[in-house]
Amino acid sequence: MRGTFEYVKVRTVDEACRHLAEGEATVLAGGTDLLVEIRNGLRSPRLLVDCKSVETLDQLDVRQDEVTVGASVPLNLLIERKDVREAVPALSSAAASIGTYQLRNRATLIGNICNASPAADSAPVLLVLRAEVHICGASGSRTLPLRDFFVGVKKTALRDDELVTAITMHRPARLRTAFRKQQRIRGHDLAVVNVAGAYDPEERQLRLAVGSCAPTPLLLEPIPADRSNPRDAAVQAVEAAMRAVSPISDVRASADHRRAILPVLIRRTVEDLLGGGV
């Protein structure tokens, strides 16, 4: 492997933070983004801090109204655990769309958001679930709404001495969720566009988030919606989405194509949530 990093395995969050505070250090979770970037010369950390043996970081709690996923939980667990699938099916779908089966045995949900690709497949789902990111650093802990966590292309609000320990998503039982992803091929691929939605029948509110159409995954403003009129909701949702996004052309797709696909995914997501006829 290229690179000249050193490695340390920590047992506690404090230990991790101390190492991170020394500078040029980064957390090694699944390593499936980090090691590729090091190999390709895009990053050259001095020290990798392996947190996978920190006991508190492997939590996967499914409670009545919320689900908390610890930093070292691999993506496949989110697909295999029946309680997770039932509580947040869109999260399991999104996780299942990331990489390959082998990759998902190592890659973590937290790793996916910390990598902060605009196309991160877990991000739209977590955004519509009003997820909160739990952060620990040398100077203490804090919690940040996920929408404030992404600050730019592959940039998060984490300080150098901080790591994410868990993420909590809010999902009352009545909430319906959906996830859609456009790829170039059926096999494993990054998203050309991805969309997640949550519908709260009590609040009669549609929450949608879009990925790969802006420098960060985008949470749209909630849209009033009713099952009796899914078509209206879809129209509004598409308009809101098209206003909010600023897709670029890259090697995967042109901006035009993203703008063409986005309304389709939005409509289909609204249909998943509200029923047919959009």
Added chain:
Amino acid sequence: MARELTYVGKPVARDDAVDKVTGAAQYTHDLGLPGMLHAALVLSPHASARIASIDARDAEALPGVRAVVTGKQLPYRLGLYMQDKRILAEDTVRYQGEAVVAVVADTLETARAACRTIDVTYEPLPSVLDPREAMEDSAHRVHPDLHTYDHMEGVFFPKPHTNIAHHQKIRKGSFEEAIAAADVRWTGSFDNPPVQHVPMETHATIAQALPQRRMELWTSSQSPYTVRHLMSVCFGIPHASIRVHVPYVGGGFGGKAGLGLEPLAYVLSDAVGGRPVKVVATREEEFNMLPSRQGLHSTVEIGANRDGKIVALKATYVWDAGAYADYGVNIGRAAAYSGAGPYCIDNCWIDSYVVYTNKVYGTAYRGFGHLEVLWGIERAMDQMARALGMDPVAFRSRNLLKPGDTTITGEPFTPGHGNPQQCLDVVAEAIDWGSPPDSPDDAHRVRGKGLAMLHKAPAMPTFTSCSAVIKLDEDGAADILISGVDYGQGTYTVLRQVAAEELRIPLEKVHITWECDTAFSPYDWQTVASRFAYMGGNAVIEAAQDCLRQIRSVAARALDVSPDAIVCEDGAAFPEGQPERAIPYEQLSLGYTFANGNSIGGPVIGHGRYIATGLTHLDPETGQGLPAQYWTYGAHAVEIEVDTQTGEIEILNLVTAIDAGKVLNPKLCDGQIVGGVIQGLGSALWEGFVFDENGRFLNPAFVDYKIPTAKDIPRRTQRILLENPQPGGPYGARGVAEHPMISIPSAIGNALYDALGIEFTTLPLDYERILRRIRERTDAS
């Protein structure tokens, strides 16, 4: 005496499978030698530039670095048909990705770290990226000294002071008159991007420079003898001083047909005093530095009469050869003589230009230009049919070659060529051509059906040959030595079946030495062109017959009868009708000893060979001649479903028919077909190099160069093998290795028209392209 075949034609399992499923199979990637060093490379970031300076002082000073080599130290020219290439760029880089500096070190990591310290400065030069632009007078000349390059005279015709490495012509009949007189005319253009073979094992070579200018190589190659020959030509070393080993090879598809890393590995070993040096391409280098399949822009013009008969066809092929054209010129040639499809065309005019551009260079790729050409021709056929108001099957049937017709090079078509009409008929029936597809479940999905013909002959020199040796063991078993390479296609298993059949011994007693070694394995040209089973099969038959002659001769003396009276059966020799007097091969394989101790005969070693027969050069002006040892014809029919909202396309059913002449092993043949179809699907739907406006390669990795995965296979595939025998083929067999991928894109392109009413002319038919055209049409209406 027609005996039922025991082994040939049976679905025998390949014996190398055990080595491969246990991880015991050693590929060049896996080999190591004592004292071996490792190499890493610095590639050019520019498509066209002069190398101003190379500062490698830090690299040279790094502990563990043994040598740093640049192009200036390597005054060798590479190439057989066109000597236009250097081992490392000398003073000019001609494509982004070209290797500029090589570092040899104790470990791969050290070599790579050293590369990162090397500072190369460049003076960018103008570049040309589009092959049609490259043909213009004002275009930057990729090879200003083209006129000084050695090339195979009389076969290839570079145009001095241009970017044209070769121009192949076909002039049959009189096109201008015929097209003027045609009832209906049609013309169109088509585009193919360059793609990569994507063997799962990237290129790898270990070289050891030996004293007295000798060398030994271990290399992942399809052609040990071509490697040896080209190294001999390049370095001015006698062939016998060069020893090439080819162990297991992890895929080739044409990309390992010619020279790859061998010259570089050799000069690096030489630079470190003869220690072995291993050079292994990273996946990125495989895409960015190592050769591709050339891109193609084609223009087709057809004239036909209202009764459906094509009276004239003109095609102009502009091949994007990239920066070097040694292999590319061959493809330009072969594609020309195949360039009108499997049709009877009395008036044909083809110009095939192989053009330099500042991009990664092209080489052989499964299909050898035919996929690219038939993308145009078979799409043109459908559009011509529509212009005539004819069904595409009826139109093709009207024009397919039949006995009595001649091809566009003037070759007479005979029943021994196979039956393209039958191929078309069976796929049309299998897809229920006459009926429209069933309606899809969703309103936004549409279905369509399409079909396409395919044809190809082995593209090879008129002197191509193959040889085989069979030696018998103490126990009467047979060992085959041959230097065609089995890099997955299964030919070695087929050759064992042929040998067992001919020698009349059990299959388990026939072995084939897996590793090719030019010191021991007899000559074979290259394992390409779908010719190995044909030529190797014939060579093995002759070698086996030679063994039997030796056996009969000795047995005759032992039994005191004439050799003509001896038959060989069940691993023994006996006078016909007297099996009780049988002498088993074990008692003859190393000679025969009489009761009194006298011995006669000796070790049985049979040899056989096959040389291409009756082929001629093509006339430089008219392209007339006999380039083809045999043709293999086939057809595909496909039913697709398109999501008109996303452009996604699903293959519901893909039927393939190939006239194989004789299916030597149904299981292996099927494997070739399915593999080729899926590889063709990759070219059809997803694959293509992407460059930026400066010629920088943007997708040299699997992240953004997508090949089909297990999730991408069609819902259903059908394979139909026809057996109209090939005269001269072993048991009547023809080659089928390349054919299954050739017309996949055209069949799908034709189906897309049926589904959407949109003509697609550019590959790949990716979702974005499909959706864009759908939306353009919706906007227009």
Added chain:
Amino acid sequence: MHDIRVTVNGHQESASVPATQTLLEFLRDRLALTGTKEGCGIGECGACTVLLDGRPVTSCLMLAVEADGRSVETIEGEAVGGELSVLQQAFVDAGAVQCGFCTPGMIMSARGLFQRNADPSDEEIVEAIAGNLCRCTGYEAIVAAIRLARDRLNAATAKGDRDGT
């Protein structure tokens, strides 16, 4: 350098490795287990698939140090006592092997599948090997091989149940 102890194909290996060495490099270069291949180095092709505590992972994206205290199974551990496993034999019988370079990774992915699901559907088989690229076979024969192995294993189990073994 880091001292690690890894169980590889049932044998405990002790070694001192640099932090930067991947598990793939450790297996191939250090332990001479060259059955596991490098196809891309970035976890996209699956040729480097091994089982880590019974789960398929791409070893090119793991560090050797991360395998400390863990168990790794490679293709070399698949055949026991010189006998091909049911999976290996099925690959041979179904014509699922051509050039063979993807084969070890495919078999490891399939073994991992059987470890979590003894009766996978076709869709589950495809999902399990979707991360293993093959350029030669077109996948059909590989899926057929895994199906064949599944059926043979389940028949053997059923027989065992019937025989009370």
